[in-house]
Amino acid sequence: MASNSVESNHWIHKDRPGKFVQLSPVNYGALDAVKKNGKLELAVSMPGDISEKVDNFITRKKGAEKLNPFDPVDVDITVDFIHTDKDGAMDTIKGYGFYYQEYRRNSNMKGWGVIRNVTHSNFRVRFTPQKTGKWKCIAYVGGRGTKETLISPELEFTVVRSDLSGFMKISENNHYFEVDGELFLPLGMNMPTQGGTATGYRSGGANPAEYVAYLDKIQELRNSGGNYFRYMTTPWTTEVEFEILGDYTDRLPQAWEMDQLVEKCEDIDIRIHWNMSYMTQLSYIGVFGLYFWDWTDARDSMCQCDLLPNWFEKDVGFCYHTDPTYGVETVDEFLTDKDLIRYYQNRLRYMVARWGYSTHIGIFELYNEINFSGVLFELTDDCKLDQASQYKPYFNDTSYVRKISDWQVEMGRYLKEDLRFFDHPYAVNYGGAPIYVTPEEYPYDPEDGAALACGDEAYFSEYVDVMTYNDYFSWPKKYEYQHGDLIKMKKFAKKQKVEEENYDKPLVYSEVGTGQHGCDNLFTFRQMYVMSPFTGAAGAGMPWHYNNNMAVYDSVRRRELGWSVMPVVDEFFSEVPLNQGEWFAGFDIRKDERAELLYLTEGKRAERAVAVISNRTVNRYTMRESWCDENPDFCDCDLSESDLNFYPDVYEEAVAFDWNDKRGIGGAQILKVSGMEFTSKYKIAFYDAFTGEFVMEITKWSDAFGNLKVKYPELANVPSKEGDSPNGSILMVKIFKSDNPTFGTITE
Template sequence: MLPMLILCCAAGAAPVTLTPLLPPEMGHWAEFALAGVEHGAANPFDPAEFAVDVLFSPKGAAEQRVPAFWMQPQRQSFEADHESIRPEGAAEWRVRWTPSAAGETACTVLVSRGGGEFTEAGRGAFTVGSAQNGAMPMARVEPVEKRYFQRADGAPLPLLGANVCWFGNRGTPDYDEWLAALADARMNFVRLWMAPFGFGIETLPDERLNYNQKRAWQLDYVLRLAEEKRLYVMLCMDFHGIFQDEPDMWGGNDFWPKHPYNTAQGGPCEKQNDFFTLGAAKDLYRKRLRYQVARWGACPALLSWQFFNEINNVYMKVSRKDVVPWHAEMAESLHAMDPWKHPITTSFGGSFEDRAMWELPGMDFAQFHLYLDGTGDGVTRQIGAVVGRFHERYEKPMFIGEYGVSFRGPGRDQDPHLRGLRQGLWAGLLAGSAGTAMPWWWDHLHPQNAWRLWTALNRFIEGTGLGGPGWKAVDAVAAGADGAEPPDLLVLGDDKTMLAYLVDPHRNYPHGALEEAPPEISANVTLPTRRPAGTLLRVEWWNPEKGEIIKSETVETGAPLMLLASPPFSVDIALRVLPVPSE
């Protein structure tokens, strides 16, 4: 650690020190050890007994008041092929903050005892350096049209990602391997779960207001790794299994009997629905939210908070009429306590859509979970319909937060050539959602090197500005060559560029999924020119599997519509129409 900053304190008071672990730099996640604020016999995890905030006041920038958190440092070691996490040293107060400006920053430490008013414990100043390496900008919902996310610097952020929700037997070394592979594939988004078998910190009997420090250390590690790899994270804070009291189809996920809020474990909730109605349960939950904001809210890689995964799966145990207003109440609380105002969401399973939930102002973006078991309609048609419906109903971004050809398993037999996977990725993005469909079954996709499909898609959208202002679905028409059945078509564009995705209707998953060598077809696409007559446009036809240009040509605009003929293709093909740069 660096030299400590000794803060000015009241006469006779013990000195308060703030010690940076690394030199604070603009845009980077800074961490400080805080000493001299003694909580005595109070529970440091309970802000009603003892709480610490730090007010950071950068010169020339907005001040931020950040909650501090109590942590037990941990040490990672390895035994055989898995990690071991053990306490190391004394527990202490820490505070994390991401400076938005370089230069002098004043800081004030504030302390509350027994739920009383915060009083000043010390004040001082330090210097924030300029970023020596490129900082990862935080992300937010694009504030005007609210269809996409964007980085804090205003750059568009279409999400190319997947679920990688929990680790296997090795522990966090799984993420060393997975996140490196995802970054190499030019992906930018993942989802993590705070489940009892993942990164959960208050899910087991002895964890009520005694947050699991081993799991917290593991989440620290993975979030820092995500920042290093430039992967944005949706952090799911709970899943439906915490309310199940009987094994599900997987033979488990029945965590309610062990949940620390259950009266059987000394908590306030006699039955599951009490979690959503009892004031005592809400108070406990808000305290955990504060801890999570304090520990992880400053992470630039944190895209969003997600309250629940597929909460409707337990609507036989909890009441929807209580779940929806709980989300409104907790979203308001979380927005108020989060200095960085990360977007908030939740999710439903089984292609369920709850209009009351998604219409809540506190739900900053929406999701839809899509698994294709037993569906006969082509995947691009299904995704196009869902995205169009959500855009019509809700003025907020949406994307397919979980996706797979089957919810029962990875679906290798149903989708041996990964066409269902590829079509879901491309359809999610080209239908106008905020990103690709986000596949499940990551531990099966990784050994197949399936991430190469994201690389191909990234090459296709690179340099197009997708996700910026004005990007919407485009009315266009596709026709089969020589009178054949027309391909399924998705077109997206702004006032300069158009992107299209065409799929043979007989190979639109699940159709033709088992064919080894599908025949080639050709198609004609009629698009609006959207440019003045005489404008030169570059027309590129792409192979979606390889991310390579098959054919390119330059055309000159004339009529309001232009007719483009595709080269022969098998299964699917993509199209880019861009203005030719002026010399």
């Protein structure tokens, strides 16, 4: 690492006039052994007149000429990183400069102190080289502060091999992820942001102690076998722009804390699913009770309540609404206003410039549940949200649907075309599975999912790499529906004549849930990790409940029980090359609906397949804990009267059974895997889904149509194995040709 002393910085040419731009290393003392896949951070020394005007902006010096370092119109720094291979071919990758300030946490853990760096400029560029060999880089500085583009001298460096892993990429088959050519199956959960539930209710936001505590919780997730988590940029934590449009000065401590999080993840090898903006900023008032972090401010008429006249006095509102020059009244206008689009893209550029270097950010997800943006409430007389007055424009106004779609596509276009940002997949997110109602059927009361038939084309944009949505469907048919939703979406796209490359892309369940989980001893929580990878999604869905912001997280026994299944799923898929070739998702169910089978076959006439078999009679209702009987109003594992009338009776009592139980004439109740080779002999190995323990292996022939009937052992009437039982209610299955010794070994 480079020393912080002035004497060590021999990269600065003291004899150069002040008008020159200079690059110098920050995290290396010498540049002859820069690590492949590691961060290279360079300082960009600026001409004195530019630095002075930037300082005037940062310190808000009255009457002085200023340059905004966060706006490329004022200060535009780009750096070309050029690799030359042994044949002389050159490859150029563009990086972007950003303004940086070093901080330390104060000893009382209530604030941050600035560390003045006399060695390095506050302007930085970060880059991760992915090829070994000779490189050089050149900085270009433009913008309002220069009459012509300023160019730095070339800086050369050599990249050497390392054991650092590369970026998470979309696999060649477009359905899964990989790192360095190996399958990467995301396993983790939502760890939304720093602090607890109440943090967002405070106008001051998270304090340093909460940032430190969050790092410990990420370590706990990693220790339990997680390799991935979803993080949300919220205005009370690491958001860089909320109070003042285009000025991130006051939020540089929060940006520094984001640095610490990213570096922690790099150190312990866990990847971030980065949701780049939470939903409160584009909600008019107090969604989830977060009044200080929404669209409106104290001046707005909807922020008036006679009972609590001073309640909103510290509510400054979102700068895209409150800015005296560019602010607009409505979220609709925000989505289409050219000036505000430019400012939002400046924000994205800053985030890409500062954190886009990291191999441990997996996905850049633009906005959380954007179909719930623009939500509007009225206040009751006691200053609470009137739920009956709730209005969601996305489900009432098809023109709003199209604006949402166009805005997300434009942000993707900016990332891909203007910034040439390709190292991370770009995703858009919705609350709920896609819907197919037409404009004639609006307003749409269920208010769920992307409105694909009403003009929302974001999922199918060439600029969107990954489709994500949040799924809280809680019926026992959850995974049948998840499997069907993906098929339905692709069929719709084909019917709309969408190019295959624009709809055949990974699907991620960014949030999943089936209720609170506190009433079924974490059964459905663990079940989500096991079942969702077999639906055709790119990995396990990420649970919301038991996240670090919830008090139940502190129940170590329950949390560790819920997380205990992650290493089991990881080990099961470790020899399953889902990132190679073509894998097809399938589904089958007993006619009496007591058991379901989800499977993935390798190719259209498959030699191998993996599957999961679940006893549906074991569900959150039949597994409810005893306290539910005494506290039915607080137990969402209870079946209501309408549920009892709606659900099949088989869901109301947990029973144990095997393939032969009530199998019907000709085996009509037997589960089968389709798409296998014709009349071929297979080995079928069964494993307990919650422990990974081997249960048994059988051999079975497929029929003349490629259907393989699965004679599964007894599925217990409890989730986990008990006593002499070899397994619980769910089995994971590996299927491979009988002449192969193992699933992972194929005999030619």
